[in-house]
Amino acid sequence: MMHVSAHREDVADIRRMLDTPWPALDRLVADVVDARRRIAEVQAEEARLLAGAVGLAADRTALLRQEAQQRGSSPLRSSDAELPLREVALELGMAMRASDRGVQRRMSEAYLLTTLFPRTHASWADGEIDASHAWAIARAGAVLRTSEDRARFETLALEAARTESPSRMTQAAKAIAATIDPAAFDDAVHRATDERSVRLFDLDDGMARLIADLPAPIAYAIYDSLTTRARTIVDRTDTDTDTSKDACGEPRRARGDDADTVVTSRSADAERRTLAQVRADVFGDLLLTAAPSTTATGAGLDAIRARIQVTVPALTLAGDPAGGPAMLAGHGPIDPAIARRLAGLAPGWDRVFTDPHTGIPVAVDRYRPSAELSRYLAARDERCRAPGCTRPAHGCDRDHTTAAADGGATAHENLAHLCRRHHTMKHHTAWRVRHLGGGTLEWTGPTGRRYTDRPPSLVRFVPATEDPPPF
Numbered sequence: 001m002m003h004v005s006a007h008r009e010d011v012a013d014i015r016r017m018l019d020t021p022w023p024a025l026d027r028l029v030a031d032v033v034d035a036r037r038r039i040a041e042v043q044a045e046e047a048r049l050l051a052g053a054v055g056l057a058a059d060r061t062a063l064l065r066q067e068a069q070q071r072g073s074s075p076l077r078s079s080d081a082e083l084p085l086r087e088v089a090l091e092l093g094m095a096m097r098a099s100d101r102g103v104q105r106r107m108s109e110a111y112l113l114t115t116l117f118p119r120t121h122a123s124w125a126d127g128e129i130d131a132s133h134a135w136a137i138a139r140a141g142a143v144l145r146t147s148e149d150r151a152r153f154e155t156l157a158l159e160a161a162r163t164e165s166p167s168r169m170t171q172a173a174k175a176i177a178a179t180i181d182p183a184a185f186d187d188a189v190h191r192a193t194d195e196r197s198v199r200l201f202d203l204d205d206g207m208a209r210l211i212a213d214l215p216a217p218i219a220y221a222i223y224d225s226l227t228t229r230a231r232t233i234v235d236r237t238d239t240d241t242d243t244s245k246d247a248c249g250e251p252r253r254a255r256g257d258d259a260d261t262v263v264t265s266r267s268a269d270a271e272r273r274t275l276a277q278v279r280a281d282v283f284g285d286l287l288l289t290a291a292p293s294t295t296a297t298g299a300g301l302d303a304i305r306a307r308i309q310v311t312v313p314a315l316t317l318a319g320d321p322a323g324g325p326a327m328l329a330g331h332g333p334i335d336p337a338i339a340r341r342l343a344g345l346a347p348g349w350d351r352v353f354t355d356p357h358t359g360i361p362v363a364v365d366r367y368r369p370s371a372e373l374s375r376y377l378a379a380r381d382e383r384c385r386a387p388g389c390t391r392p393a394h395g396c397d398r399d400h401t402t403a404a405a406d407g408g409a410t411a412h413e414n415l416a417h418l419c420r421r422h423h424t425m426k427h428h429t430a431w432r433v434r435h436l437g438g439g440t441l442e443w444t445g446p447t448g449r450r451y452t453d454r455p456p457s458l459v460r461f462v463p464a465t466e467d468p469p470p471f
Helices: 002-019 023-071 083-096 100-116 118-125 131-141 147-161 166-180 182-193 216-236 275-289 336-345 372-381 420-428
Strands: 197-202 208-213 326-328 332-334 351-354 361-365 397-400 415-418 432-437 440-444 450-453
Touching (some): 023 083, 023 131, 083 100, 118 131, 216 326, 216 332, 216 336
Antiparallel strands (some): 197 208, 351 361, 397 415, 432 440
16 A cells, blocks of 8 residues: 555656656755755754753752762752753763853753753654744743643744744744733843843954844844935935836836845946945944945935834733734834834824734724825735745835736735845746735745745734634
């Protein structure tokens, strides 16, 4: 019976390969996926062994305590009780040619993963998810305080991990954990906020690295402000040098597909620095002189404002901790107190109505006139809708899935945010996209393989355990 089943699978694989427009790429993808599955299996086994090392050290500590009690000695001091763990970590570190401190940290993380989230470890061992997915689930779920909450979290997080990239998975896992136990998330946020700092590290070739650990909304706003100012400098020195049209018939931007590159077809006096270089120069100018350099731009930079998208449940906005987490697009849950402060400073709010069963926005309105459809798409998408991409929506194009020239409607079921890189891929390669409903997109690659991308709110949505109160 097994031979028949295997034969049927072989026939199905051969038939699919014959129908594939690019067989060589199809074989390559299959081999890479299989290699990643085998890598995941070995990595999960290493995590199991490292977790076992914690148990080995714990047994040694228990033995030392027992011997001290039999001798009538004083109980082991906490520093002495930790020695077996350090001893094991040092031995493993030398064998692995790694820092014993780093190995001890990995041992602790592996122990938490295998004991608190065993289904995640099993999925990792089966190759269903990668190491990054497993660690994202373990770290986000570690804030939860009861086994019931952790089990519910793990079920929802694993469902998301099987379709999302690691970077998206991290955001979704944090959001799910914050929704299940808002108080635990708030405690973790406040502890992390106390660790805010600015650090300096020396690099080679006369360079140094300045790192600031800040609350996410502040860090995102600073980065967006720097980027906006830098783009103003780049664009103003490149005006009218490229009047071609993009794939949707709109004027092409005077910069490349990626945020840190600039186009090369420029006039002789155009800005020669990359966007990343200009961003760094503006950063130094603002901190050292309290004003950005205006060498290439003239006046007007001070009028620029940072753009971040924060979603706050109405109850949370009113101060109710059970209302759910406040979400920063591209990052995940943030401190509700910061979200309320941002809401108080905002010149206007979008009101988003969501489906209580899926979390997908069903309507967006505002009290003052605005581009309603654009606001809805920004609320639904939050970022580029290519699988794995995290570029924020405000840095993307609004693309007609079916081109308007081909009869595609300018409606939410035919529009999605795509960054310039993936917008270009959609229009100029064999990749194809279609809407499946509910904001979900299906991407079909050159091999004929299909990949699903769900809106962030659907990925991180936690179903209510009871009916909402009547209004």
